[in-house]
Amino acid sequence: MMLLAKAALGLGTTIVLAGAYTMREGVIRIDVDEYHAGGSHVHMWVPAAAVPMAMHFVPAEHMRHVSYQAREAMPILHAIVKELKKYPDSEFVEVDDHDQHIRVRTHDGRLQIDVDAPDQKVHVLCPLSTIEDVTTQLEEHGPTA
Amino acid sequence: MLNRYKVLFARTALIATAVLLLSPLGTLAQATAAPASSSQSTASASKDRWLHVRVISSDAKGETVRVNVPLELAEKLLPAIHQDRIHDGKVKIDNAHMNDVDLHALVDAIRTTKDGEFVTVQSNDCDVRVAKQSNHLIVHVLDKENSKKSEVEVKVPMKVIDALFSAGKDELDIVAALHALSAQGDTELVSVKDHENTVRVWLDSKNVTD
Structure with missing residues (x-):
């Protein structure tokens, strides 16, 4: 019993x-739903800190x-x-009409992009620090690196 | 007795482990629930200057567009763009499209002249007024041609125009203009009203539109 408890405690602490x-950096959420024949449905949920780690x-x-390929867009x-990191909670773009809604904002240090249209829904939520880590790593592998 | 403590310890350890294992799920639930409760305070705490664009369409679709851009962000971002005519925050002007008008000379003339009306047109079709007033260049156009009137008002500080033309002869220095704009107080730059759309471009310290 004692040994089991110690093992459980050790395992629990590690997990x-x-x-x-x-x-620690939250999660990256990507939800894409295309409402037409052959439309894709992507629902991704990834711990943000795992992405820069996985890139290694x-x-x-x-x-x-x-x-x-991304060299022009990278800078x-x-x-x-x-x-954007200086504006952790701000609305940047909002477009509304009677059946479409587009929103680009930062919330709690995360970039949030929402597109709600009759034929598709796209929701992206990604910590800015993760995007910065990814761009930094890509730049390190760039032609000028 | 000792055996009783051992069992107690073991149970405590198991419960603690279970709690520890479940606690990240709670954190996770909070993290995923956070986007839903997005009614956060958007009050700008700093002295940032924000350029706002608002387009309200009164047609059947009732489209509304709101764009809020921190001037500092635009100032830092523009030099990173190198595309077609945009380089280092400057835009090349094609002389072929200027009809041989020397823009720099024109701006210099406006800068050095005193306040006053430069152009005043009043007709049955439209009224046009171009003036310099309190260090602002003002352009006002009232289109009366149709039954549905439209009105355009542009008010740009002279310092911004100076900065815009401070680069080379065939260039507009957008970054310098934005920098000059950020030194201005709250001001409305562009206002367009017609029967279908209302457009407003203005500058203030709030990071949200009205």
Whole structure:
């Protein structure tokens, strides 16, 4: 009984610490629903801290390829994220008409993009710090690195 | 007795483990529930200057567009864009589309002249007024051609115009203009009203539209 309790405590502590570390930056949520024939339905939920960690395991050649393809957008993306971090709770774009709603905002240091239209729904929620980590890693693998 | 304590300890450890294991789920639930409760305070705590654009369409679709841009963000972002005519926060002007008008000379003339009316047109179709007033360039157009009137009013501080034309001859320095704009007080820059749309562009310190 005693041994079991010690093992359970050790396991529990490890899981909690790992969970707390993984969840420290929140989660990335991507929900895409296209309401037409053959439309895709993507529902992704990933711990934000796991993404930069997982990128370390991506083969360097793939990282270089992605970095090369994104080379023009990278400085802009980096500048946007760096500046957006100064505005953790702000509305930037809101478009409403009778059946569509688009919203781009930051909330609690996370970038939130919502598109609600009759034929599709897109909801993206991603911590700005994660986007910054990802862009930094891509820049490190870029042609100029 | 000792055995009783051992059992008690073991039970406590198991309960503690169970609680520890379940606690991240609670945190997770809060994290996922957070986006739903999005009615956060959007009051800007700093002295940031925000450029707001609001378009309200009164047609059947009733479209509303609200854009709020911190000037500092725009100032930092523009130099990173290198696309077509935009480089380092400056936009190249194509001389071919300027009909040989020397914009710099024109701006210089307006800057050095005293306050007054430059253009005043009053007709049955429309009224046009271009004036310099209290260090602002004002353009006012009232279109009376149709039964549905439309009105355009543009009011730009002269310092912003100066900054805009402070780059080379064939360039507009957008970043410098934004910087000059950020030094201005709360002001309405553009107002367009017609039977279908109302457009407002203004500057203040709030990060939300009215």
